[in-house]
Amino acid sequence: MTTSRTKSASIEHAGIPTQQTGAHEWWRDAVIYQIYPRSFADSDGDGLGDLNGIRAHLSHIVRLGVDAIWLSPFYPSPQADAGYDVADYQDVDPKFGTLADFDALLEQTHAAGLRLIIDLVPNHTxxxxxxxxxxxxxxxxxxxxxxxxxxxxxxxxxxxxxxxxxxxxxxxxxxxxxxxxxxxxxxxxxxxxxxxxLNWENPEVVEAFREVLRFWLGRGVDGFRVDVAHGLMKQDGLPDNPPEYVEDSTRPRGPMWDQPSVHGIYRDWHKVLQEFGDERILVAEAWVSDAERRAHYVRRDEMQQAFNFGFLVAGWDADAMRAQIDEARAANGAVGATTTWVLSNHDVVRHATRLAAPSPRAWAHGLGPEDVAPDPVLGLSRARAATLFMLALPGGAYLYQGEELGLPEYIELPAAARQDPTFFRTGGARLGRDGCRVPLPWDSTLPGLGFGPGPHTWLPQPESFAELAVNRQTGVPDSTLEFYRQALHLRRERHLGAGELAWNTSAPGVLDFTNGVTRAVINASTRPVALPGARLLIASDPDALTEGALLPDKAVWLGVG
CATH class of the missing domain: 3.90.400.10 (Oligo-1,6-glucosidase; Domain 2)
Incomplete structure (x- = not known):
């Protein structure tokens, strides 16, 4: 970012154009794997993950069968919020490597047939x-x-x-x-x-971020996940937040969120990306109150994707899941956009724990030793079922590093080890997000579970991670890792991301749809449900079926053609 004042383009609200869907647009059905750099892999033994650690384990992502990588922030930063406090938008923090290391990672990623999108943090510095x-x-x-x-x-x-x-x-x-x-x-x-x-009414801020976009696009990145995309513009005059908009886990609209004028920023950025071709993308992290407002971010001349957080927070509730699926598809369909599904990321309790948690606050406030511990077996069963069901839905999907290993939330993480500013700003009332950010286990036989060449990890790893390490799951039939690999292979083979959804009649607590020649069924009820006579393609667990019935907390794909 420079400090020169340049006249900005107009940032105003406009109509609702729709996306054109002529040639295939890769993001419409892509599966994208999120890497949280500090917790993925460490190459130098300092206990913090880095870019060269990612390069060393890139084959893991390739073998998984995804289409692209989303890389969380790696910019120079004091790390007050794990890199989401950026001090320089056009460089790499020495903790993570160098610009040359980034260029090498990008080249290696492209050579492997994957795309790479990076985090952009424009709401604040x-x-x-x-x-x-x-x-x-x-x-x-x-x-x-x-x-x-x-x-x-x-x-x-x-x-x-x-x-x-x-x-x-x-x-x-x-x-x-x-x-x-x-x-x-x-x-x-x-x-x-x-x-x-930042003050996004200031033309200097607007122009500075155009320069940031061009800097990384010129290096070859395939797009940007935009942090707090709904927050850049504030209501004129910065009025008090009315009582009905007091912020809670549903992120309702208030004077600081989702202002109509924010969309002019993204129309401007869309034009910048077009300077580099028509395959670069913008992805909105927009916590907004309903599907129609979320769809505004993916109109034809704005962004390409917006996370469907409504689906993420629906929980283990068939009616809530279906409502979120239908609302998102209708709203996005009205503007010709894809729907982007997600179950976990670096900001929420991992769904292998969250889906079995009795507390409705679990996803938003974190879980700790004082909470009722969710059943880990039930949580993993539901997580695998939810993932299988999600991957059969038309649209794009995001995976968060470690979910392919079935990693749970580390709810016993000691208070002394926590680093999330939420924990400190609330005096521990909200535990924050550290429990989903624990470094990955690569090899159960090595110190630090193979996270790096030394035993130290920036957050401690629970003992339970050893049995979930990559080396313990690779090649093991029915392991969560092999389950993910099989599901992603079948998803691509059967073109599910580019398909169409048709609901089938189902019992209460059960969701059943057909997508092309594949039928997906998930049982979120408490009773077994009979399945139609069709060829089993994949089950969320090896014991999902008994005497032709799908057991509770399980899911299957069936071949119908």
Whole structure:
């Protein structure tokens, strides 16, 4: 990002154009594997994963059978929020390697037949970014402060925050600076205090991110997952958040989220990507309240994908799952867009634990030793069934590293080991996301389970991870790893991502649909259900069937042609 002021393109709301679907667009049915770099593999023994660690294990991803990789942030950062506090958008943090290492990873990924998309964090920078340091040193109303959202406080001496907004990580969304004056200003941070929000009304900010896009597109990346895509624009005047919009796990719309003007940013970015051809993509992390609003992000001239988080939070509930599937497909279909399915990522409790958790807060607040421990056998059974069912749905899908091993959430993670700012900003009331970010187990015979050349890992690994290590599952029939490989192979072979869904009549608690020549059935009820006479292609577990009936917490694909 440079500091030169350049006139921006207009950022306004427009109509609802639809995507054109002539030539095949790879993202419409792609399976994309998320790598969280610090927890994937360590090449140098410092306990933190890095780019060369990814390169060393790229064959694992290739053999899995996905189409692309999404790489979470690797930029220079103080790591206040595990790299989502970016200090330099056009370089690699030495903790993860160098730009040359990134280029080598990109080349190796492309040579393996995979695409690579990277994380972009445009809502906020790190407080260590040169822009924010300059803002703190500058006067109120200066061009430096206008890159962020600085405001005078309320009260006689400006001692109260400018409004009542709360941080997503807990506590107030405003911090008052200490500049030695009588009325120091406040700055907005919808996340941690070390993540100040940018002012997207400022043309300089707009132009700077165009430069960031072009920098990475010029190196050959295939697109960007856009962090907090629904948060860049705020309501004019930054009014108080009304009581009906107090933020909770459903992320309802308030004055800081999902403003219509945000879509002008993505129409502008769409044009930037078009400068590099028509196969680069934008992916929205947009926590919005309904499928129709989410579909706005994937109109023809904006983004290509938006995560269907409604499906993720539906839980082990057949009616809720079907409602989310139908709503998403209808809304996205209205704009000609694909639907993008996901069950786990670096921000939520792993679904091998979440789907068996009795607490509805499990996915949003984390689980720990004080919670009722979910049954791990039940959780893995439901996770494999949900994954199999998801992979039969038309559209794209995302997998989170380690789910192919059946990794559970590390709910016994000691408080002293936790690093998520949510944990500290809420005084431990919300445990945060560390439990899903534990380093991967590669080899059960090695220190640190083969995560790196040394025994140290940045978060401790539970003993249970040893039996789930890659070396313990490779080539083992019915292991979760081999199950994922088989399911992904069949998905591609049977063109399920590019297919069409037709619901079949089913019993309560059961979902049953046909996609082309494949029939998918999931049993989320408490009773076995009879299956139609058809060839079994794959079952979520080897014991899923008994006497022609599908047992509870299981799923199957059947061949119908």
């Amino acid at each position: 790190s407080s260590e970014h040169p822009w924010f340091k300059a803002a703190l040193a500058a006067a109120p109303g200066s061009p430096q402060r206008n890159r962020y959202l600085f405001r005078d406080g309320r009260g006689a001496q400006g001692e109260l925050p400018p409004n009542n907004w709360q941080s997503t990580f807990g506590g107030p969304a405003w911090t008052r600076i200490d500049d030695g004056t009588d009325r120091p200003q406040w700055y907005l941070h919808l996340f941690d205090t070390r993540q100040p929000d």
